[in-house]
Amino acid sequence: MRRDDQVLVFDADDTLWENNIRFERAIDAFLAEVAPFAPDRAAARAVLDGVEAANSAAHGYGSEVFRLSLGEAFALLAHRPPGPAELDRFAALAATVTSAEVELIDGVAETLPALAARHHVLLLTKGDRAEQQAKLDASGLLGHFRSVHIEPEKDLPTYRRLIDGQALAPERTWMIGNSPKSDILPARAAGLNAVFIPHQHTWSLDDAALDPADTGVLRLSAFAELGEHF
Template sequence: MPPLSALWTPRQKLPHHPGMDESLTTIGFDADDTLWQSEQFYRLTEDRFAGLLAGHGDGPDISARLLAAERRNLALYGFGVKGFTLSMIETALELTQNAAPGALMRQILDIGREMLAHPVETLPGVLPTLEALAPRFRLVLVTKGDLFDQERKLAASGLGELFDAVEIVSDKTQAVYERVFSRHGDGPARAMMVGNSLKSDILPAIAAGSTGVFIPHDLTWVHEHAEAPETDPRFFRLERFADLLGLVDDLA
């Protein structure tokens, strides 16, 4: 039988949560594809990029080469649009054997710049849920990526005033969650992390001693895929962001 944590549904009362020494006081939230749309803009840009290089390979091969470049460059450029744009340029040079014309480089820079100006679309249920939680808990935004871009999206989302703290980090690790939840809360054991990435939002937060709440998104970058810790009592999966209110009440 699957563990209780994997089967939580609204209005289901849970037994005392064994992962918490004391009551929940702090809730961390991922940003991209948890609070607002993000990956869809990468997918659309990737399709445009493949179209620009159509004479040098088919779509799947171009996408595979781009993904390989992104993974190689993460340690140098980090996460975000700027690193993605540089990876597109590197892939274009590889595919054209360093003969990519300046006009093509300009087009790639232009579509990268467009990504940095795309509108911010909050996901269903986010605003009313955060508004309901903000008076009761410390809310902390924990996101990785380019500093300027993440600050822009937070400002454009209209959600900024609901957070007690914002942490824009180069990566999300156990040590990062230990530091963030100790700095802005009462330690990891009294904190919950909510996000759409098992690899970045859930697994390292649970390793730090927090509760991890996984809310899948239809589009999640393949680099963020990981196995769900279904047997861990601190792991919960929700289908809708709005269901977070019921889960929090049941764990309290």
């Protein structure tokens, strides 16, 4: 049954457009560079994941934090600070994740305008404000959103501020995203409904277990399926 006159709050990265695949490509190059210093690829990736988790909690998200994490992970693996050439290499890898080109997820270009015509559509994304705004501007999607919210983190207080600031009715508001940790679980904790659309390249640090018995979470396999429900 299609739901009418709802508030649809969309995540951006890996929900509306491809994002984490760029980081994965850069990480592949980094792991190749540190291979001589690590027992295996999995061990090197675990070190980088730990550094990224700490830095995202302390400094937020974006290419600059990613560059910092590459340098710190290298130092832990190589047991020495990176040299000038290595620092230049890490800066170049970080720059590759902020390309001005935006690749929309399949179905977004056709489905989002139709949803915006029937519902109140908002954007809620986390990350570096300038980088996220640049991606939104390049996407061609800006005009579909009633309001845009770029936050340093998407946690329970973030959702509560959004509900209060936009005077949202939780029972008819849906958070739509690919990340269990930042899109689904905190939205549900705030009393919102949620739509989970998995993405094969979701950042590992954004993963978390969802309750399969939670009837407040609609699970879809593709963005275009939203048109069948809203």
